[in-house]
Amino acid sequence: MKSPVAVIHSNAIRYNLLQIRKIVVHSRIMAIIKANAYGHGLLEIAKILKDLADGFGVARISEAIMLRNNDITNPILLLAGFVNINELPIIIKNEIDVVIQDIKQIEILEKIKLQKLIKVWMKIDTGMHRLGFRPEEAEILYKRLIECKNIQKPINIISHFSMNDKPGLHDIAFQQLNCFNNFIKNKLGEKSIASSIGILLWQISHLDWVRPGIMIYGASPQEGKQGKDFGLLPAMTLKSYLIAIRKHKAGEPIGYGGIWISDHDTTIGIVAIGYGDGYPSNAPSGTPILINGRKVPIVGKVSMDMTSVNLGINSHDKVGDEAIIWGDLLPVEEIAKHTGISHYELLTKLTSRVLIKYQE
Numbered sequence: 001m002k003s004p005v006a007v008i009h010s011n012a013i014r015y016n017l018l019q020i021r022k023i024v025v026h027s028r029i030m031a032i033i034k035a036n037a038y039g040h041g042l043l044e045i046a047k048i049l050k051d052l053a054d055g056f057g058v059a060r061i062s063e064a065i066m067l068r069n070n071d072i073t074n075p076i077l078l079l080a081g082f083v084n085i086n087e088l089p090i091i092i093k094n095e096i097d098v099v100i101q102d103i104k105q106i107e108i109l110e111k112i113k114l115q116k117l118i119k120v121w122m123k124i125d126t127g128m129h130r131l132g133f134r135p136e137e138a139e140i141l142y143k144r145l146i147e148c149k150n151i152q153k154p155i156n157i158i159s160h161f162s163m164n165d166k167p168g169l170h171d172i173a174f175q176q177l178n179c180f181n182n183f184i185k186n187k188l189g190e191k192s193i194a195s196s197i198g199i200l201l202w203q204i205s206h207l208d209w210v211r212p213g214i215m216i217y218g219a220s221p222q223e224g225k226q227g228k229d230f231g232l233l234p235a236m237t238l239k240s241y242l243i244a245i246r247k248h249k250a251g252e253p254i255g256y257g258g259i260w261i262s263d264h265d266t267t268i269g270i271v272a273i274g275y276g277d278g279y280p281s282n283a284p285s286g287t288p289i290l291i292n293g294r295k296v297p298i299v300g301k302v303s304m305d306m307t308s309v310n311l312g313i314n315s316h317d318k319v320g321d322e323a324i325i326w327g328d329l330l331p332v333e334e335i336a337k338h339t340g341i342s343h344y345e346l347l348t349k350l351t352s353r354v355l356i357k358y359q360e
């Protein structure tokens, strides 16, 4: 059995970045490429974007080092900063910028003597309550950062929107923005709060830097919408192929547990995709796969290496025919809707068994 392939369209990646550039004329763009660029391949995406994006944001120090070891010279921000003092020499050597979000990090920076100044972004918790300093404690800590000899001045300031998908989205975002604006008032340095949702919905949140993730990959940050609603191009086509075509009689079950029983004679196709590839095991019967231009429903349980689809009694599909799991004509947001797993997660959790290929 051949492996499924995730085809990454580099022109779509570039196109989406340029779309963002059109929306945020006055801001710099930090392309977020954490988690293997949302499953699209960290290094390849960085190479595609290095002349288009002003900087990159990653979650893990290993991701930043991988970029530096491969001649990516754009600014790189480590979105949660460092945890251990031992990471600092590596961070300095590789010229990685860091988010400061916990008092422990400040204490470490006050204690050691670095070879070079480090560029930091102080994170303010404006309502996400995940990382960052509470506004009421932030002023004092801001002063400590200013006094810290290892740190480049001025101090940059960052926060993050918590809502992508709820009613009340706008109210909560504006409360966060208010809170952020109160803190940054009369402070020098660069400021950033907008991820994809802010870029698309709230122009006043754009500030000095925007931090698009999901938009780069052509998908929507907002629930109920698709990338194309915002003029974006899906960058990934995940495809596999049919490995068997079977006659199936009414009344017969399919797959583990026999949870789906056909009420009609039909033709079943077996597609080489399963949870071992990262396809969600909870995808219910009815989740579509695109075969020869038709959306056909999966039936029965997804297994490790394969999934059954109902091709219909008069189908002409053949073994070897392509099966598109998601892509341009079957947006990943649609699979998210069927499975209840966000498209962020679907893209990110493909396993290493899926080959990634790059095309124009």
Ligand SMILES: *Cc1c(COP(=O)(O)O)cnc(C)c1O
Pocket (backbone or CB within 6 Å): 032, 034, 079, 160, 194, 195, 196, 197, 211, 212, 213, 214, 215, 221
């Ligand atoms: C992941 C992340 C982003 C990008 O978010 P999208 O919704 O994918 O645009 C931006 N900023 C931070 C701090 C992040 O962790």
